Amino acid sequence: MSTKVYLALILMSIITFLAGFLNLVNPYVVGILLVSILLKGYLISEHFMGLGEVSYTYRIIPIVWLFIVLSLIGYTYYA
Amino acid sequence: MVKTSKYNSPPGDFGIWLVVYIELITFGLLFVGYAFARAREIEIFNQSQLLLDQKLGFINTLILLTSSYFVVKALEAVKNFDLEVASEKASQWLMYAMSLGGLFLLIKILEISDKYSQGINLSTNTFFMFYIILIVFHFLHVVLGMLILFNVRQNVKAKKYSKDNYKGMETGGVYWHLVDLLWIVLFPLVYIMR
Numbered sequence: 175m176s177t178k179v180y181l182a183l184i185l186m187s188i189i190t191f192l193a194g195f196l197n198l199v200n201p202y203v204v205g206i207l208l209v210s211i212l213l214k215g216y217l218i219s220e221h222f223m224g225l226g227e228v229s230y231t232y233r234i235i236p237i238v239w240l241f242i243v244l245s246l247i248g249y250t251y252y253a
Numbered sequence: 254m255v256k257t258s259k260y261n262s263p264p265g266d267f268g269i270w271l272v273v274y275i276e277l278i279t280f281g282l283l284f285v286g287y288a289f290a291r292a293r294e295i296e297i298f299n300q301s302q303l304l305l306d307q308k309l310g311f312i313n314t315l316i317l318l319t320s321s322y323f324v325v326k327a328l329e330a331v332k333n334f335d336l337e338v339a340s341e342k343a344s345q346w347l348m349y350a351m352s353l354g355g356l357f358l359l360i361k362i363l364e365i366s367d368k369y370s371q372g373i374n375l376s377t378n379t380f381f382m383f384y385i386i387l388i389v390f391h392f393l394h395v396v397l398g399m400l401i402l403f404n405v406r407q408n409v410k411a412k413k414y415s416k417d418n419y420k421g422m423e424t425g426g427v428y429w430h431l432v433d434l435l436w437i438v439l440f441p442l443v444y445i446m447r
Contacts, residue, residue, distance in 0.1 A: 176322065176325045176329065177322075180325075183318050184315065184318060184319075187314045187315065187318065190311075191308075191311040191445070194441075194445035194447075195307055199445060199446060207441050210441075211437060211438055211441055214437045218437065219430075222321055222324075222426075223263075223264070223426075223427050223430045223431070223434075224427070225263060228261070228263045232263045232270070236273075236277065239277045242281070243281045243438070246285045246288065246289075247284065247285065247288040250288040250289055251288070251446070
């Protein structure tokens with residue numbers, strides 16, 4: 175499982191890099207990038223940090239943190 | 254449906270999770286501060302961002318993710334193998350992880366040195382103020398993470414961790430993954446998003 179998670183993280187990072195390198199970043203792509211950060215953060219906290227096996231009280235903290243931070247970042251790009 | 258497999262507390266010592274939460278709040282404020290500052294000076298941020306090397310940032314992303322994966326493999330080795338084999342395998346994985354951590358630091362030193370040689374510093378503009386603070390602050394966390402991994406590896410070599418006792422290893426791993434988690438926000442925000 176950890177190998178699949180690792181490969182998914184690498185794939186999303188490649189897409190992120192290509193978006194910047196190929197100068198494809200626009201408001202829509204920023205939205206996609208923010209969602210991909212949320213997904214990557216979820217995978218890291220659940221599978222690498224081991225929160226997938228604990229109660230929701232602890233699992234939800236990094237996700238809420240990511241959601242708040244990324245929402246505020248997104249707000250500054252779209253406001 | 255009741256999920257009986259759920260543990261009541263997160264992996265590792267609870268103290269490390271207090272550190273994690275404090276770091277998340279601190280970096281969160283810096284990330285949001287960067288974004289709001291950018292909204293007020295979009296042109297300066299976009300122009301300054303062009304001076305960053307996206308390829309180096311991407312390579313460092315691959316390095317940190319791979320290093321984090323190796324730490325996961327080290328913990329899996331301790332959980333799944335008998336003491337002798339586990340110690341040998343985990344020690345190897347941790348050595349690979351630390352080597353990649355060292356490579357990350359080396360690339361960051363070269364990147365920051367390059368910026369300083371171009372006359373860029375904290376006072377150059379708001380973008381570079383945030384860039385230098387974020388990069389250096391994260392750099393220091395990687396250094397601390399390396400020291401923690403070194404300590405964990407010493408314990409692994411001394412066969413202090415086993416199938417029944419790996420909490421200390423989990424604690425070290427959680428910190429290293431935190432460094433990774435912060436970078437996967439920092440990289441797109443500072444290097445890619447315009």
